[in-house]
Amino acid sequence: MTLRPPVEPMLAQAAEAVPGPAALRAGVAYEQKLDGHRALLFTAAGPGGAVLVQTRRGALVQDRWPDLVAAAEAQLPPGLVLDGELVVWNTDEGRLSFEALQRRAATRARAAAALVARWPAYFVAFDLLQQDGQELLARPYAERRTLLENRFSDHALTAPWTFCPQTTDLAKAREWLESWTDVSGVEGILVKPLNSRYLPGYRGWTKIRRRDTTETIVGAITGTLTRPQLLVLGRHDTDGRLRAVGRTVPLRPDAARQVAEHLTAATPGHPWTGAKFSATWGSRDVLDTTLVHPNLVAEVNADRAIDHGGVYRHPLRFQRLRLDETTQDVPRFGAGPSAAAG
Structure with missing residues (x-):
């Protein structure tokens, strides 16, 4: 089955601390949680198809992200669905900016193109829901992650495509939580079971904010x-x-x-x-x-x-x-x- 928008993204429930030993024994991975806008990106399934960008709530907003659409058409293969976070870099201040992200997200069509140079967008991918037109929701997270890593390496993807950092090392995750959250745009970590399917709308992940x-x-x-x-x-x-x-x-x-x-x-x-x-x-x-x-x-x-x-x-x-x-x-x-x- 080929995925078509809207696809409800899988969600996370908030927690105060890293899950206990029982959860960890089952096998989990940790990802950096970025302070951006959740988005799904669909590449064209066939000739003449359009690149689509979907918000968490299901709206299609590709007209607001012409730089991402152009990059997807040039660099990404057809039949791909990525789950990730949209972030924006403020070139004037040299940092990630949620305010600039909000401005771009609210600006359409011709006006959107004028903001690209000042506030370029990046797509930080953390999951692969479909490749070559084949949906992967039933595959375990660890397998989807490996396929995503291979996709990045095989196509030598660079900006605006970014790979979300991940680790299975608890000590490293705690270091991220304590140190990396001092960096603009990083607000915590996500904990994901390695064997979990992708369940749209289900809060099967855990988010921990600094x-x-x-x-x-x-x-x-x-x-x-x-x-x-x-x-x-x-x-x-x-x-x-x-x-x-x-x-x-x-x-x-x-x-x-x-x-x-x-x-x-x-x-x-x-x-x-x-x-x-x-x-x-x-x-x-x-x-x-x-x-x-x-x-x-x-x-x-x-x-x-x-x-x-x-x-x-x-x-x-x-x-x-x-x-x-x-x-x-x-x-x-x-x-x-x-x-x-x-």
């Missing part, structure tokens, strides 16, 4: 002063303005009581007066917030998915209030996940 403890300033809450539900957090920029950096997940009852004891209502002139805060990153839904006096320092646990400006894309986990610190001790906006002072 998380760090850092400090932020409480600028607003949802709920009430006596029963806060979640915190909206900020940091001062270099001009001294309080800039929103994210929100927490809902507070546990004990944490909510702790925070409530120290909250005070905002006075006139709060820096966020009139501001609206998204319920989730990229969402149009807004939170129903109450502004509070921005003098409390909250220690939070955060992953490495951060916009270049300093905004966390995923909710933060409240750890505790740092009553021993002032807002001047908090890292500046854009400083990233600077570790807590202890």
Whole structure:
């Protein structure tokens, strides 16, 4: 059977740490988890066919990636389906950029071509779902990975095609998690059973994001002063303005009581007066917030998915209030996940 879009990609469930010995004995591989957009790429099955790029949710967006389409037509054989991650390199800053990726993903047709030189796209392949028109979903992951490696070596593929790093060495995977996540664009690792089939839509893999403890300033809450539900957090920029950096997940009852004891209502002139805060990153839904006096320092646990400006894309986990610190001790906006002072 020949695969045709939309094909629902196989997914991963989140975990806090590398799976235990029982899971490891069954045989797993570790891949670097990149901070990009999941995508499937289909090469033409026959003469006159088109190269297709499919998002995780099934939309076809090849018009937004003319550089990838041209490279696929020139370098990839027909009847191929790759699973991987789309990333974008910002040539002005010399780094991977999620913001540039978002811009390219939202730009179509003629305007898309104008962005190629400044923000070239790369496809980081980690799975092979079809080759020579024959689908491979029932093959074990280890076999699909070997076929993918052979495909790269046989065709001497180079940019924009990149092979996702993989290892079966647990020590190496832990090194990636601790060290490589300091590199822009790498946010953790994926754990994949070597004998697993490719199951569309099934969360059969495990993802582990690097998380760090850092400090932020409480600028607003949802709920009430006596029963806060979640915190909206900020940091001062270099001009001294309080800039929103994210929100927490809902507070546990004990944490909510702790925070409530120290909250005070905002006075006139709060820096966020009139501001609206998204319920989730990229969402149009807004939170129903109450502004509070921005003098409390909250220690939070955060992953490495951060916009270049300093905004966390995923909710933060409240750890505790740092009553021993002032807002001047908090890292500046854009400083990233600077570790807590202890």
